[in-house]
Amino acid sequence: METNDNNLISLQDLQVHYRIGGGIFSEAKTVKAVDGVTLDIRKGETLGLVGESGCGKSTLGKAILRLTEPTGGKAFYNGKDLAHLPKSAMREQRKDLQMIFQDPYASLNPRMTVGQIIGEPIRTFGLANGGIDARVQELMETVGLSRRFIKRYPHEFSGGQRQRIGIARALAVDPRFIVADEPISALDVSIQAQIMNLLERLQAEKDLTYLFISHDLRAVRHLSDRVAVMYLGKIVELAPGKDIYAEPLMPYTKALISAVPVPDPEIEATRERIILKGDVPSPINPPAGCRFHTRCAYAIDACRTTVPQLAEIKPQHFAACIRINADNPNIHANHEAGLGALQQK
Amino acid sequence: MTNNGTILSVKDLKTYFQTEDGVVKAVDGISFELKKGETLGIVGESGSGKSVTNLSIMRLIPEPPGKIVGGDVVFDGIDVRSLSIDEVRKIRGKRIAMIFQDPMTSLNPFLKVSTQLMEVTQLHLGHDKTQAYEHGVKMLETVGIPDPRSRMDGYPHELSGGMRQRVMIAMALSCDPELLIADEPTTALDVTIQAQILELIKDLKARMGTSVILITHDLGVVAGMTEKIIVMYAGKVFEQAPTKELFSTPANPYTRGLLKSVPDPAHEQGKELYQIPGLPPDVAHLPPGCPFAERCDRVEDICRKEYPPFVQINEGHHSLCHFAKEVYEESRREKAAAA
Numbered sequence: 001m002e003t004n005d006n007n008l009i010s011l012q013d014l015q016v017h018y019r020i021g022g023g024i025f026s027e028a029k030t031v032k033a034v035d036g037v038t039l040d041i042r043k044g045e046t047l048g049l050v051g052e053s054g055c056g057k058s059t060l061g062k063a064i065l066r067l068t069e070p071t072g073g074k075a076f077y078n079g080k081d082l083a084h085l086p087k088s089a090m091r092e093q094r095k096d097l098q099m100i101f102q103d104p105y106a107s108l109n110p111r112m113t114v115g116q117i118i119g120e121p122i123r124t125f126g127l128a129n130g131g132i133d134a135r136v137q138e139l140m141e142t143v144g145l146s147r148r149f150i151k152r153y154p155h156e157f158s159g160g161q162r163q164r165i166g167i168a169r170a171l172a173v174d175p176r177f178i179v180a181d182e183p184i185s186a187l188d189v190s191i192q193a194q195i196m197n198l199l200e201r202l203q204a205e206k207d208l209t210y211l212f213i214s215h216d217l218r219a220v221r222h223l224s225d226r227v228a229v230m231y232l233g234k235i236v237e238l239a240p241g242k243d244i245y246a247e248p249l250m251p252y253t254k255a256l257i258s259a260v261p262v263p264d265p266e267i268e269a270t271r272e273r274i275i276l277k278g279d280v281p282s283p284i285n286p287p288a289g290c291r292f293h294t295r296c297a298y299a300i301d302a303c304r305t306t307v308p309q310l311a312e313i314k315p316q317h318f319a320a321c322i323r324i325n326a327d328n329p330n331i332h333a334n335h336e337a338g339l340g341a342l343q344q345k
Numbered sequence: 346m347t348n349n350g351t352i353l354s355v356k357d358l359k360t361y362f363q364t365e366d367g368v369v370k371a372v373d374g375i376s377f378e379l380k381k382g383e384t385l386g387i388v389g390e391s392g393s394g395k396s397v398t399n400l401s402i403m404r405l406i407p408e409p410p411g412k413i414v415g416g417d418v419v420f421d422g423i424d425v426r427s428l429s430i431d432e433v434r435k436i437r438g439k440r441i442a443m444i445f446q447d448p449m450t451s452l453n454p455f456l457k458v459s460t461q462l463m464e465v466t467q468l469h470l471g472h473d474k475t476q477a478y479e480h481g482v483k484m485l486e487t488v489g490i491p492d493p494r495s496r497m498d499g500y501p502h503e504l505s506g507g508m509r510q511r512v513m514i515a516m517a518l519s520c521d522p523e524l525l526i527a528d529e530p531t532t533a534l535d536v537t538i539q540a541q542i543l544e545l546i547k548d549l550k551a552r553m554g555t556s557v558i559l560i561t562h563d564l565g566v567v568a569g570m571t572e573k574i575i576v577m578y579a580g581k582v583f584e585q586a587p588t589k590e591l592f593s594t595p596a597n598p599y600t601r602g603l604l605k606s607v608p609d610p611a612h613e614q615g616k617e618l619y620q621i622p623g624l625p626p627d628v629a630h631l632p633p634g635c636p637f638a639e640r641c642d643r644v645e646d647i648c649r650k651e652y653p654p655f656v657q658i659n660e661g662h663h664s665l666c667h668f669a670k671e672v673y674e675e676s677r678r679e680k681a682a683a684a
Binding site: 052053158159160161188189190191192193194196197200215217218219221222255256258259260261262263264265266267268269273275276278279280 | 390391491505506507508535536537538539540541543544562563564565566568569588589592593602603604606607608609617618619620621622624625640
């Protein structure tokens with residue numbers, strides 16, 4: 001396959017389908033958690049991945065690192081297809097590919113000291129030249145923890161400090177790519193800013209590439225170079241961070257952005273909010289055609305049958321909607337003008 | 346007594362907990378008045394005492410280890426602290442209702458939605474089964490649950506998070522309460538569902554004239570929902586002001602820090618975010634001076650030595666800070682410069 005030198009990770013039609021049920025009493029069903037994602041992650045960038053819970057964003061992150069097995073498609077890193085590597089070869093690659101988890105309470109072994117937790121990957125990959133403790137202490141300092149804490153256990157730390165431990169563990173192997181899965185959502189407001197600044201500083205210092213998964217659009221906007229919006233297992237919009245906020249194309253993205261409350265009473269008093277009706281449909285039996293049509297204010301008959309493809313509507317700005325194209329990018333205007341399903345280019 | 350439209354008045358409320366680690370002053374002197382139809386926001390980080398404030402109002406503090414050690418809570422002329430438990434129960438759920446953060450654990454998973462909804466009105470309004478059932482259906486309809494009749498006979502696990510929170514709200518509003526206390530009602534929900542629930546609370550408030558206390562850590566949520574705000578830190582009220590004034594001209598360094606540390610979508614990406622350094626203090630071992638001194642960007646010697654005064658800035662605007670007036674002036678200057 002062609003691999004562009006600017007891309008660190010290149011996903012091609014990646015799929016994660018789970019089979020559930022199929023016991024004595026129930027019929028087997030397939031959950032299409034990730035359903036054909038094609039996406040490039042460029043060297044040194046932060047790609048933000050947003051969407052509601054259940055849209056498959058965490059599964060996608062895990063599938064890239066094979067913490068969840070992909071059931072189809074390819075995931076290229078360094079010319080190798082991670083999705084089809086044998087387990088042992090994948091293990092070797094994990095040195096470059098790390099993850100930071102959402103829950104700083106559940107993701108650290110309570111019976112290990114901080115030194116053991118951060119030291120484990122170093123030991124596993126035999127990376128310690130000199131003492132492991134010296135390397136661990138250096139890492140602790142990098143993430144803003146006092147090196148005196150090396151003998152302490154996770155329960156002795158606050159949520160923000162535990163997240164720092166998780167970050168230090170990810171950094172221990174000098175990775176090139178980090179999947180950060182909701183790393184700040186469990187933290188207090190004043191601590192969120194600290195962790196976001198830390199992630200940015202580390203990226204600059206260590207030349208890291210991030211996939212930043214979050215439902216917090218403000219945080220994603222702040223950290224990401226490009227943002228991908230996911231809905232029911234599919235990427236529906238992809239654009240540079242500032243474009244996606246200034247001129248979102250998809251009705252779903254518009255609704256997501258407008259749902260975020262702004263900490264300014266004067267803006268809140270006047271702005272119009274798009275309230276989406278209902279919940280995300282179940283990924284077990286996703287709607288046919290465009291998966292968003294059940295909640296979309298602009299849906300027409302064709303949306304119920306045609307599956308929209310991700311297309312470049314403006315330079316670097318991709319969207320998957322049959323009612324917009326490069327000549328008519330504004331769905332609201334198209335709707336007013338009575339334009340039906342536009343020809344896809 | 347409390348007339349002129351005041352529904353709830355809290356004066357110098359103090360709730361302490363006895364722990365192995367010493368006395369934790371979870372809430373240490375909070376005062377406010379809530380008028381009929383008004384919404385008050387209480388903002389703070391975890392451990393700031395915002396939830397304990399509420400539980401104290403409802404007399405839901407587990408005792409021991411907790412105890413309301415001082416202050417008054419007057420609800421519509423009734424001194425809540427002097428009531429017997431039976432008398433409190435008559436108010437709780439009927440005249441004061443509560444919604445909690447986690448709609449999964451607040452609903453009983455073994456009972457049908459109908460059973461849980463009917464219990465409230467059977468108990469408080471003396472409804473018989475048919476009346477209670479019909480009332481339940483009506484309430485589910487009010488909170489925007491599609492096909493309420495079939496939902497009545499379902500179980501909580503069959504509902505999504507947003508739907509469960511709607512059921513909680515339906516239950517809370519069944520008896521047409523005068524005061525609704527919502528403790529982080531949207532924290533566990535997606536932004537799109539959060540927007541739905543906030544819109545619902547706003548709408549119900551306008552229709553029913555309910556007073557609301559909204560507890561949250563999200564400054565964005567209170568900005569559009571409330572008339573006044575209390576900012577809590579380490580069990581203390583750090584700032585208290587009408588919503589507009591709090592956001593435009595905060596008079597406390599902690600409030601200023603919180604406001605600045607929220608990423609603003611309008612700003613360019615890549616700029617370093619303002620951060621409040623350090624960690625919230627251990628409430629069991631507070632230093633003698635200001636509890637925020639260690640993290641404050643304008644700390645001076647006096648802050649570490651002396652407990653700060655609660656300074657009045659304007660009508661209804663107070664700040665716990667040695668330099669409240671200076672901080673307020675600073676905010677005003679910044680505001681003027683930005684305009």
